[in-house]
Amino acid sequence: MSSDEKRITDKYGITFNEIRRLSLNGRSEEEMLESVLVKETWFMRGRRQFEFLKERFGKKELIAWSCGCATGEEAYSIAMALEGATVWGTDVSKSAIEFARRGVYKKRALRELRKDEVLRFFVKEGAFYRVKDEIKERVFFMVSNLLSPPPFNFSFDLIMLRNVLMYFSGNARKKAVENVVSVLKTGGILLLGDTEFLLNLPGDLKPVKEGDVYYYIRVAHR
Numbered sequence: 482m483s484s485d486e487k488r489i490t491d492k493y494g495i496t497f498n499e500i501r502r503l504s505l506n507g508r509s510e511e512e513m514l515e516s517v518l519v520k521e522t523w524f525m526r527g528r529r530q531f532e533f534l535k536e537r538f539g540k541k542e543l544i545a546w547s548c549g550c551a552t553g554e555e556a557y558s559i560a561m562a563l564e565g566a567t568v569w570g571t572d573v574s575k576s577a578i579e580f581a582r583r584g585v586y587k588k589r590a591l592r593e594l595r596k597d598e599v600l601r602f603f604v605k606e607g608a609f610y611r612v613k614d615e616i617k618e619r620v621f622f623m624v625s626n627l628l629s630p631p632p633f634n635f636s637f638d639l640i641m642l643r644n645v646l647m648y649f650s651g652n653a654r655k656k657a658v659e660n661v662v663s664v665l666k667t668g669g670i671l672l673l674g675d676t677e678f679l680l681n682l683p684g685d686l687k688p689v690k691e692g693d694v695y696y697y698i699r700v701a702h703r
């Protein structure tokens with residue numbers, strides 16, 4: 482591994498196995514990063530998790546964080562499912578966050594939504610769908626690296642860290658989870674992707690299975 486590759490691995494947690502063939506030569510760090518990030522996502526991905534959240538929180542006021550939110554669908558989905566939620570979406574990709582802030586999507590991103598949800602949450606503009614202002618005004622986006630200390634001076638009731646850790650090396654995974662848990666309230670909930678679980682569980686996280694949904698609950702302050 483070249484020193485440039487090592488620096489980027491340490492900073493962003495990217496494993497270089499899959500990108501060895503990519504050379505940093507002539508590319509900026511941002512170009513290189515953008516070319517390796519996997520930003521695939523869609524609205525209500527893993528719908529049963531959102532159904533669970535609706536049952537759990539109802540219309541309660543709460544603050545949620547969608548980390549590694551890619552182009553914003555997950556963050557907006559939380560706001561759509563939970564009327565009382567204020568949501569922060571962060572991603573290391575600048576282009577993804579700019580896209581998320583616009584909140585305008587192709588039909589493909591809405592493939593898991595029911596017709597009534599599309600009508601309720603979007604305004605159709607030609608071939609595109611714009612998230613309605615009443616949802617957008619509760620969702621905020623920011624560029625942020627999960628391997629840096631979280632850019633918040635408050636804690637969250639709910640954190641979604643879905644389909645992100647799989648791209649990290651072991652050390653980066655541990656660091657990212659520590660960072661995320663440091664801003665999860667006691668009693669707050671951490672949701673990973675449908676098929677993901679944590680191998681080395683921090684002492685203050687308790688795994689819970691409710692129906693067919695797995696999540697982690699923060700049991701104590703450090």
Ligand SMILES: C[S@@+](CC[C@H](N)C(=O)[O-])C[C@H]1O[C@@H](n2cnc3c(N)ncnc32)[C@H](O)[C@@H]1O
Binds near residue numbers: 522548555577626
């Ligand atoms: C496959 S998408 C997951 C999107 C969404 N969470 C979901 O489950 O549908 C993974 C996202 O993680 C982001 N990501 C990768 N490394 C990151 C890091 N170090 N800090 C923050 N975000 C990162 C990528 O840019 C990408 O948008």
